[in-house]
Amino acid sequence: MQTRALHTLVRVSILGSFAKVAEEMNTTISTVSMQIKAIEEQLSVEIFDRSHRPPKLTPVGKAVCEKAKLILGAEKELLALSGQENELAGNFRIGFVATASVRLLPDFLKNAQENALHASFELETALSEVLEARVQSGILDAAVVTESERERSDLEYHLLRRERLMFAVPKKFADQPVEALRSKLPFLQFNPGSGIGKLIQQHMSGSSTTGNKQDIVLESVEAIIACVNEGLGFTLLSEPDIRRYASATCGIVPMKTDELVRHLSLAIPKSRFSDGARQQLIGLFGE
Amino acid sequence: MQTRALHTLVRVSILGSFAKVAEEMNTTISTVSMQIKAIEEQLSVEIFDRSHRPPKLTPVGKAVCEKAKLILGAEKELLALSGQENELAGNFRIGFVATASVRLLPDFLKNAQENALHASFELETALSEVLEARVQSGILDAAVVTESERERSDLEYHLLRRERLMFAVPKKFADQPVEALRSKLPFLQFNPGSGIGKLIQQHMSGSSTTGNKQDIVLESVEAIIACVNEGLGFTLLSEPDIRRYASATCGIVPMKTDELVRHLSLAIPKSRFSDGARQQLIGLFGE
């Protein structure tokens, strides 16, 4: 019997969804489904009632989960005997993509002080691509980056935040369809060399005809929103970034059609950390 | 983490030898070694001190075993929730090779009465080959047979007894080398159509020149030993069989060179029983 599958089961019983667990464990829904099915077959027991969505635990399923927790608890004790450092200890260099540092860094440092007593951190900020290269070369131990579609290299990505991209437009234009704005207002584009900048550019070039107003490229989220606040243009940025700086004169318009989402993830080299340490590090980024 | 490996570890800690555990679990020493190594690597801990033979548990190793027992205990509770019958229940047809039935059957029935309350048994005896065929065809649920080198078919074999073959010779010839006897006494050969008979024949034809006395074939162990008791010939049979019938006039001579051993095993179809039931059934054959 595989304790990994039991762990999956317990997480599903807590999060209530295969999909969330798959994401949490950096694997696919398919795998989660297979693992659960394997347990059900080994025990010849129906753990989930599939006639509901999300699947609900059967009474036996609940009992199985309870026993599984006991096993996992015992396993944890066993792992605690491990000779290797299973706790975050020592000095670590962590990179933050610039656009995330403002919001994530303070909480991270606070959590680190409270929950990682044996670890100290050196921090730096740069573009996602640069950070990833530095993690790969071993200069950094880990980095918070905007995940993109390109090669996932040899790094492991652990999702920290999922941020929806939204339009910030001056209040007086807020009721117009954003497609129409392109011809009336300059589009304020965040640095297209950055990870999120690429996401934005990709969307704007795909969904609109080129505007006749002159677009402006800026490297500061704060500056961009300040411009929107003043009615000088509109922009597309991640929701938390917009809300941080938006004044009363700034309207926030969610995207209609395809949800464009920015994934902020912690990138680490495969097997750079022990399971316990990795878990602890990810925990420092809060929920 | 694989509970199978933990189980292996715990058994090794109890039996004190990789080899014994490999046999008990119907697998190879190599597998046992690999499983233990895997645990040691996962924990980065040295569980056994290899500078001793048999390997002795280190202090950490002892601690690991204790935790492993907790995990296995919890796992057992989980398995107990199983929907399937995990206990021997119902009616079973068991075959016994004739030469083993005298000694094994009484104890088996006693154990069954005490430890398999929900099971009843129908028994039959025949030659090993016949029994194996009947197990394969589903007429029998299991059979105690003399294991031979030939095709292991689709059956699973669980070793029950390891019996050494010895010579039984009249006392007055007991101090002579057995090789010399062949020319002075008839050899009393047990039915060469049976599993053990083949083992015996194989050995006798290989190690001695053909005797000038007339050899005798009998189908009864008891009759053969009775003849030896009377000084009418000598024989080669399994130690417990000889001791059962030998009188004071019968000498028992162990084999010098290669240990010829008879393996009495329980043959069952693969996956005919659940793990628990199989375990229980094997247990009914005593130590």
Place this chain on the structure above:
DNA sequence: ATACTAAGTTCAGGAATTTTGAATATGCAA
């Protein structure tokens, strides 16, 4: 109702792990 969407299942292949048998090494005992 109908169609849509998000969530789970199934399946086949590919990746990773485990098992095995043969060859090799090592401790213990004579």
Place this chain on the structure above:
DNA sequence: TTGCATATTCAAAATTCCTGAACTTAGTAT
């Protein structure tokens, strides 16, 4: 020291596990 039983190593074979794509289904919006 040899002999022997036992354990380790190694590479191939068997097995298990994971993945991505296609498919199904429950809940929801139209």
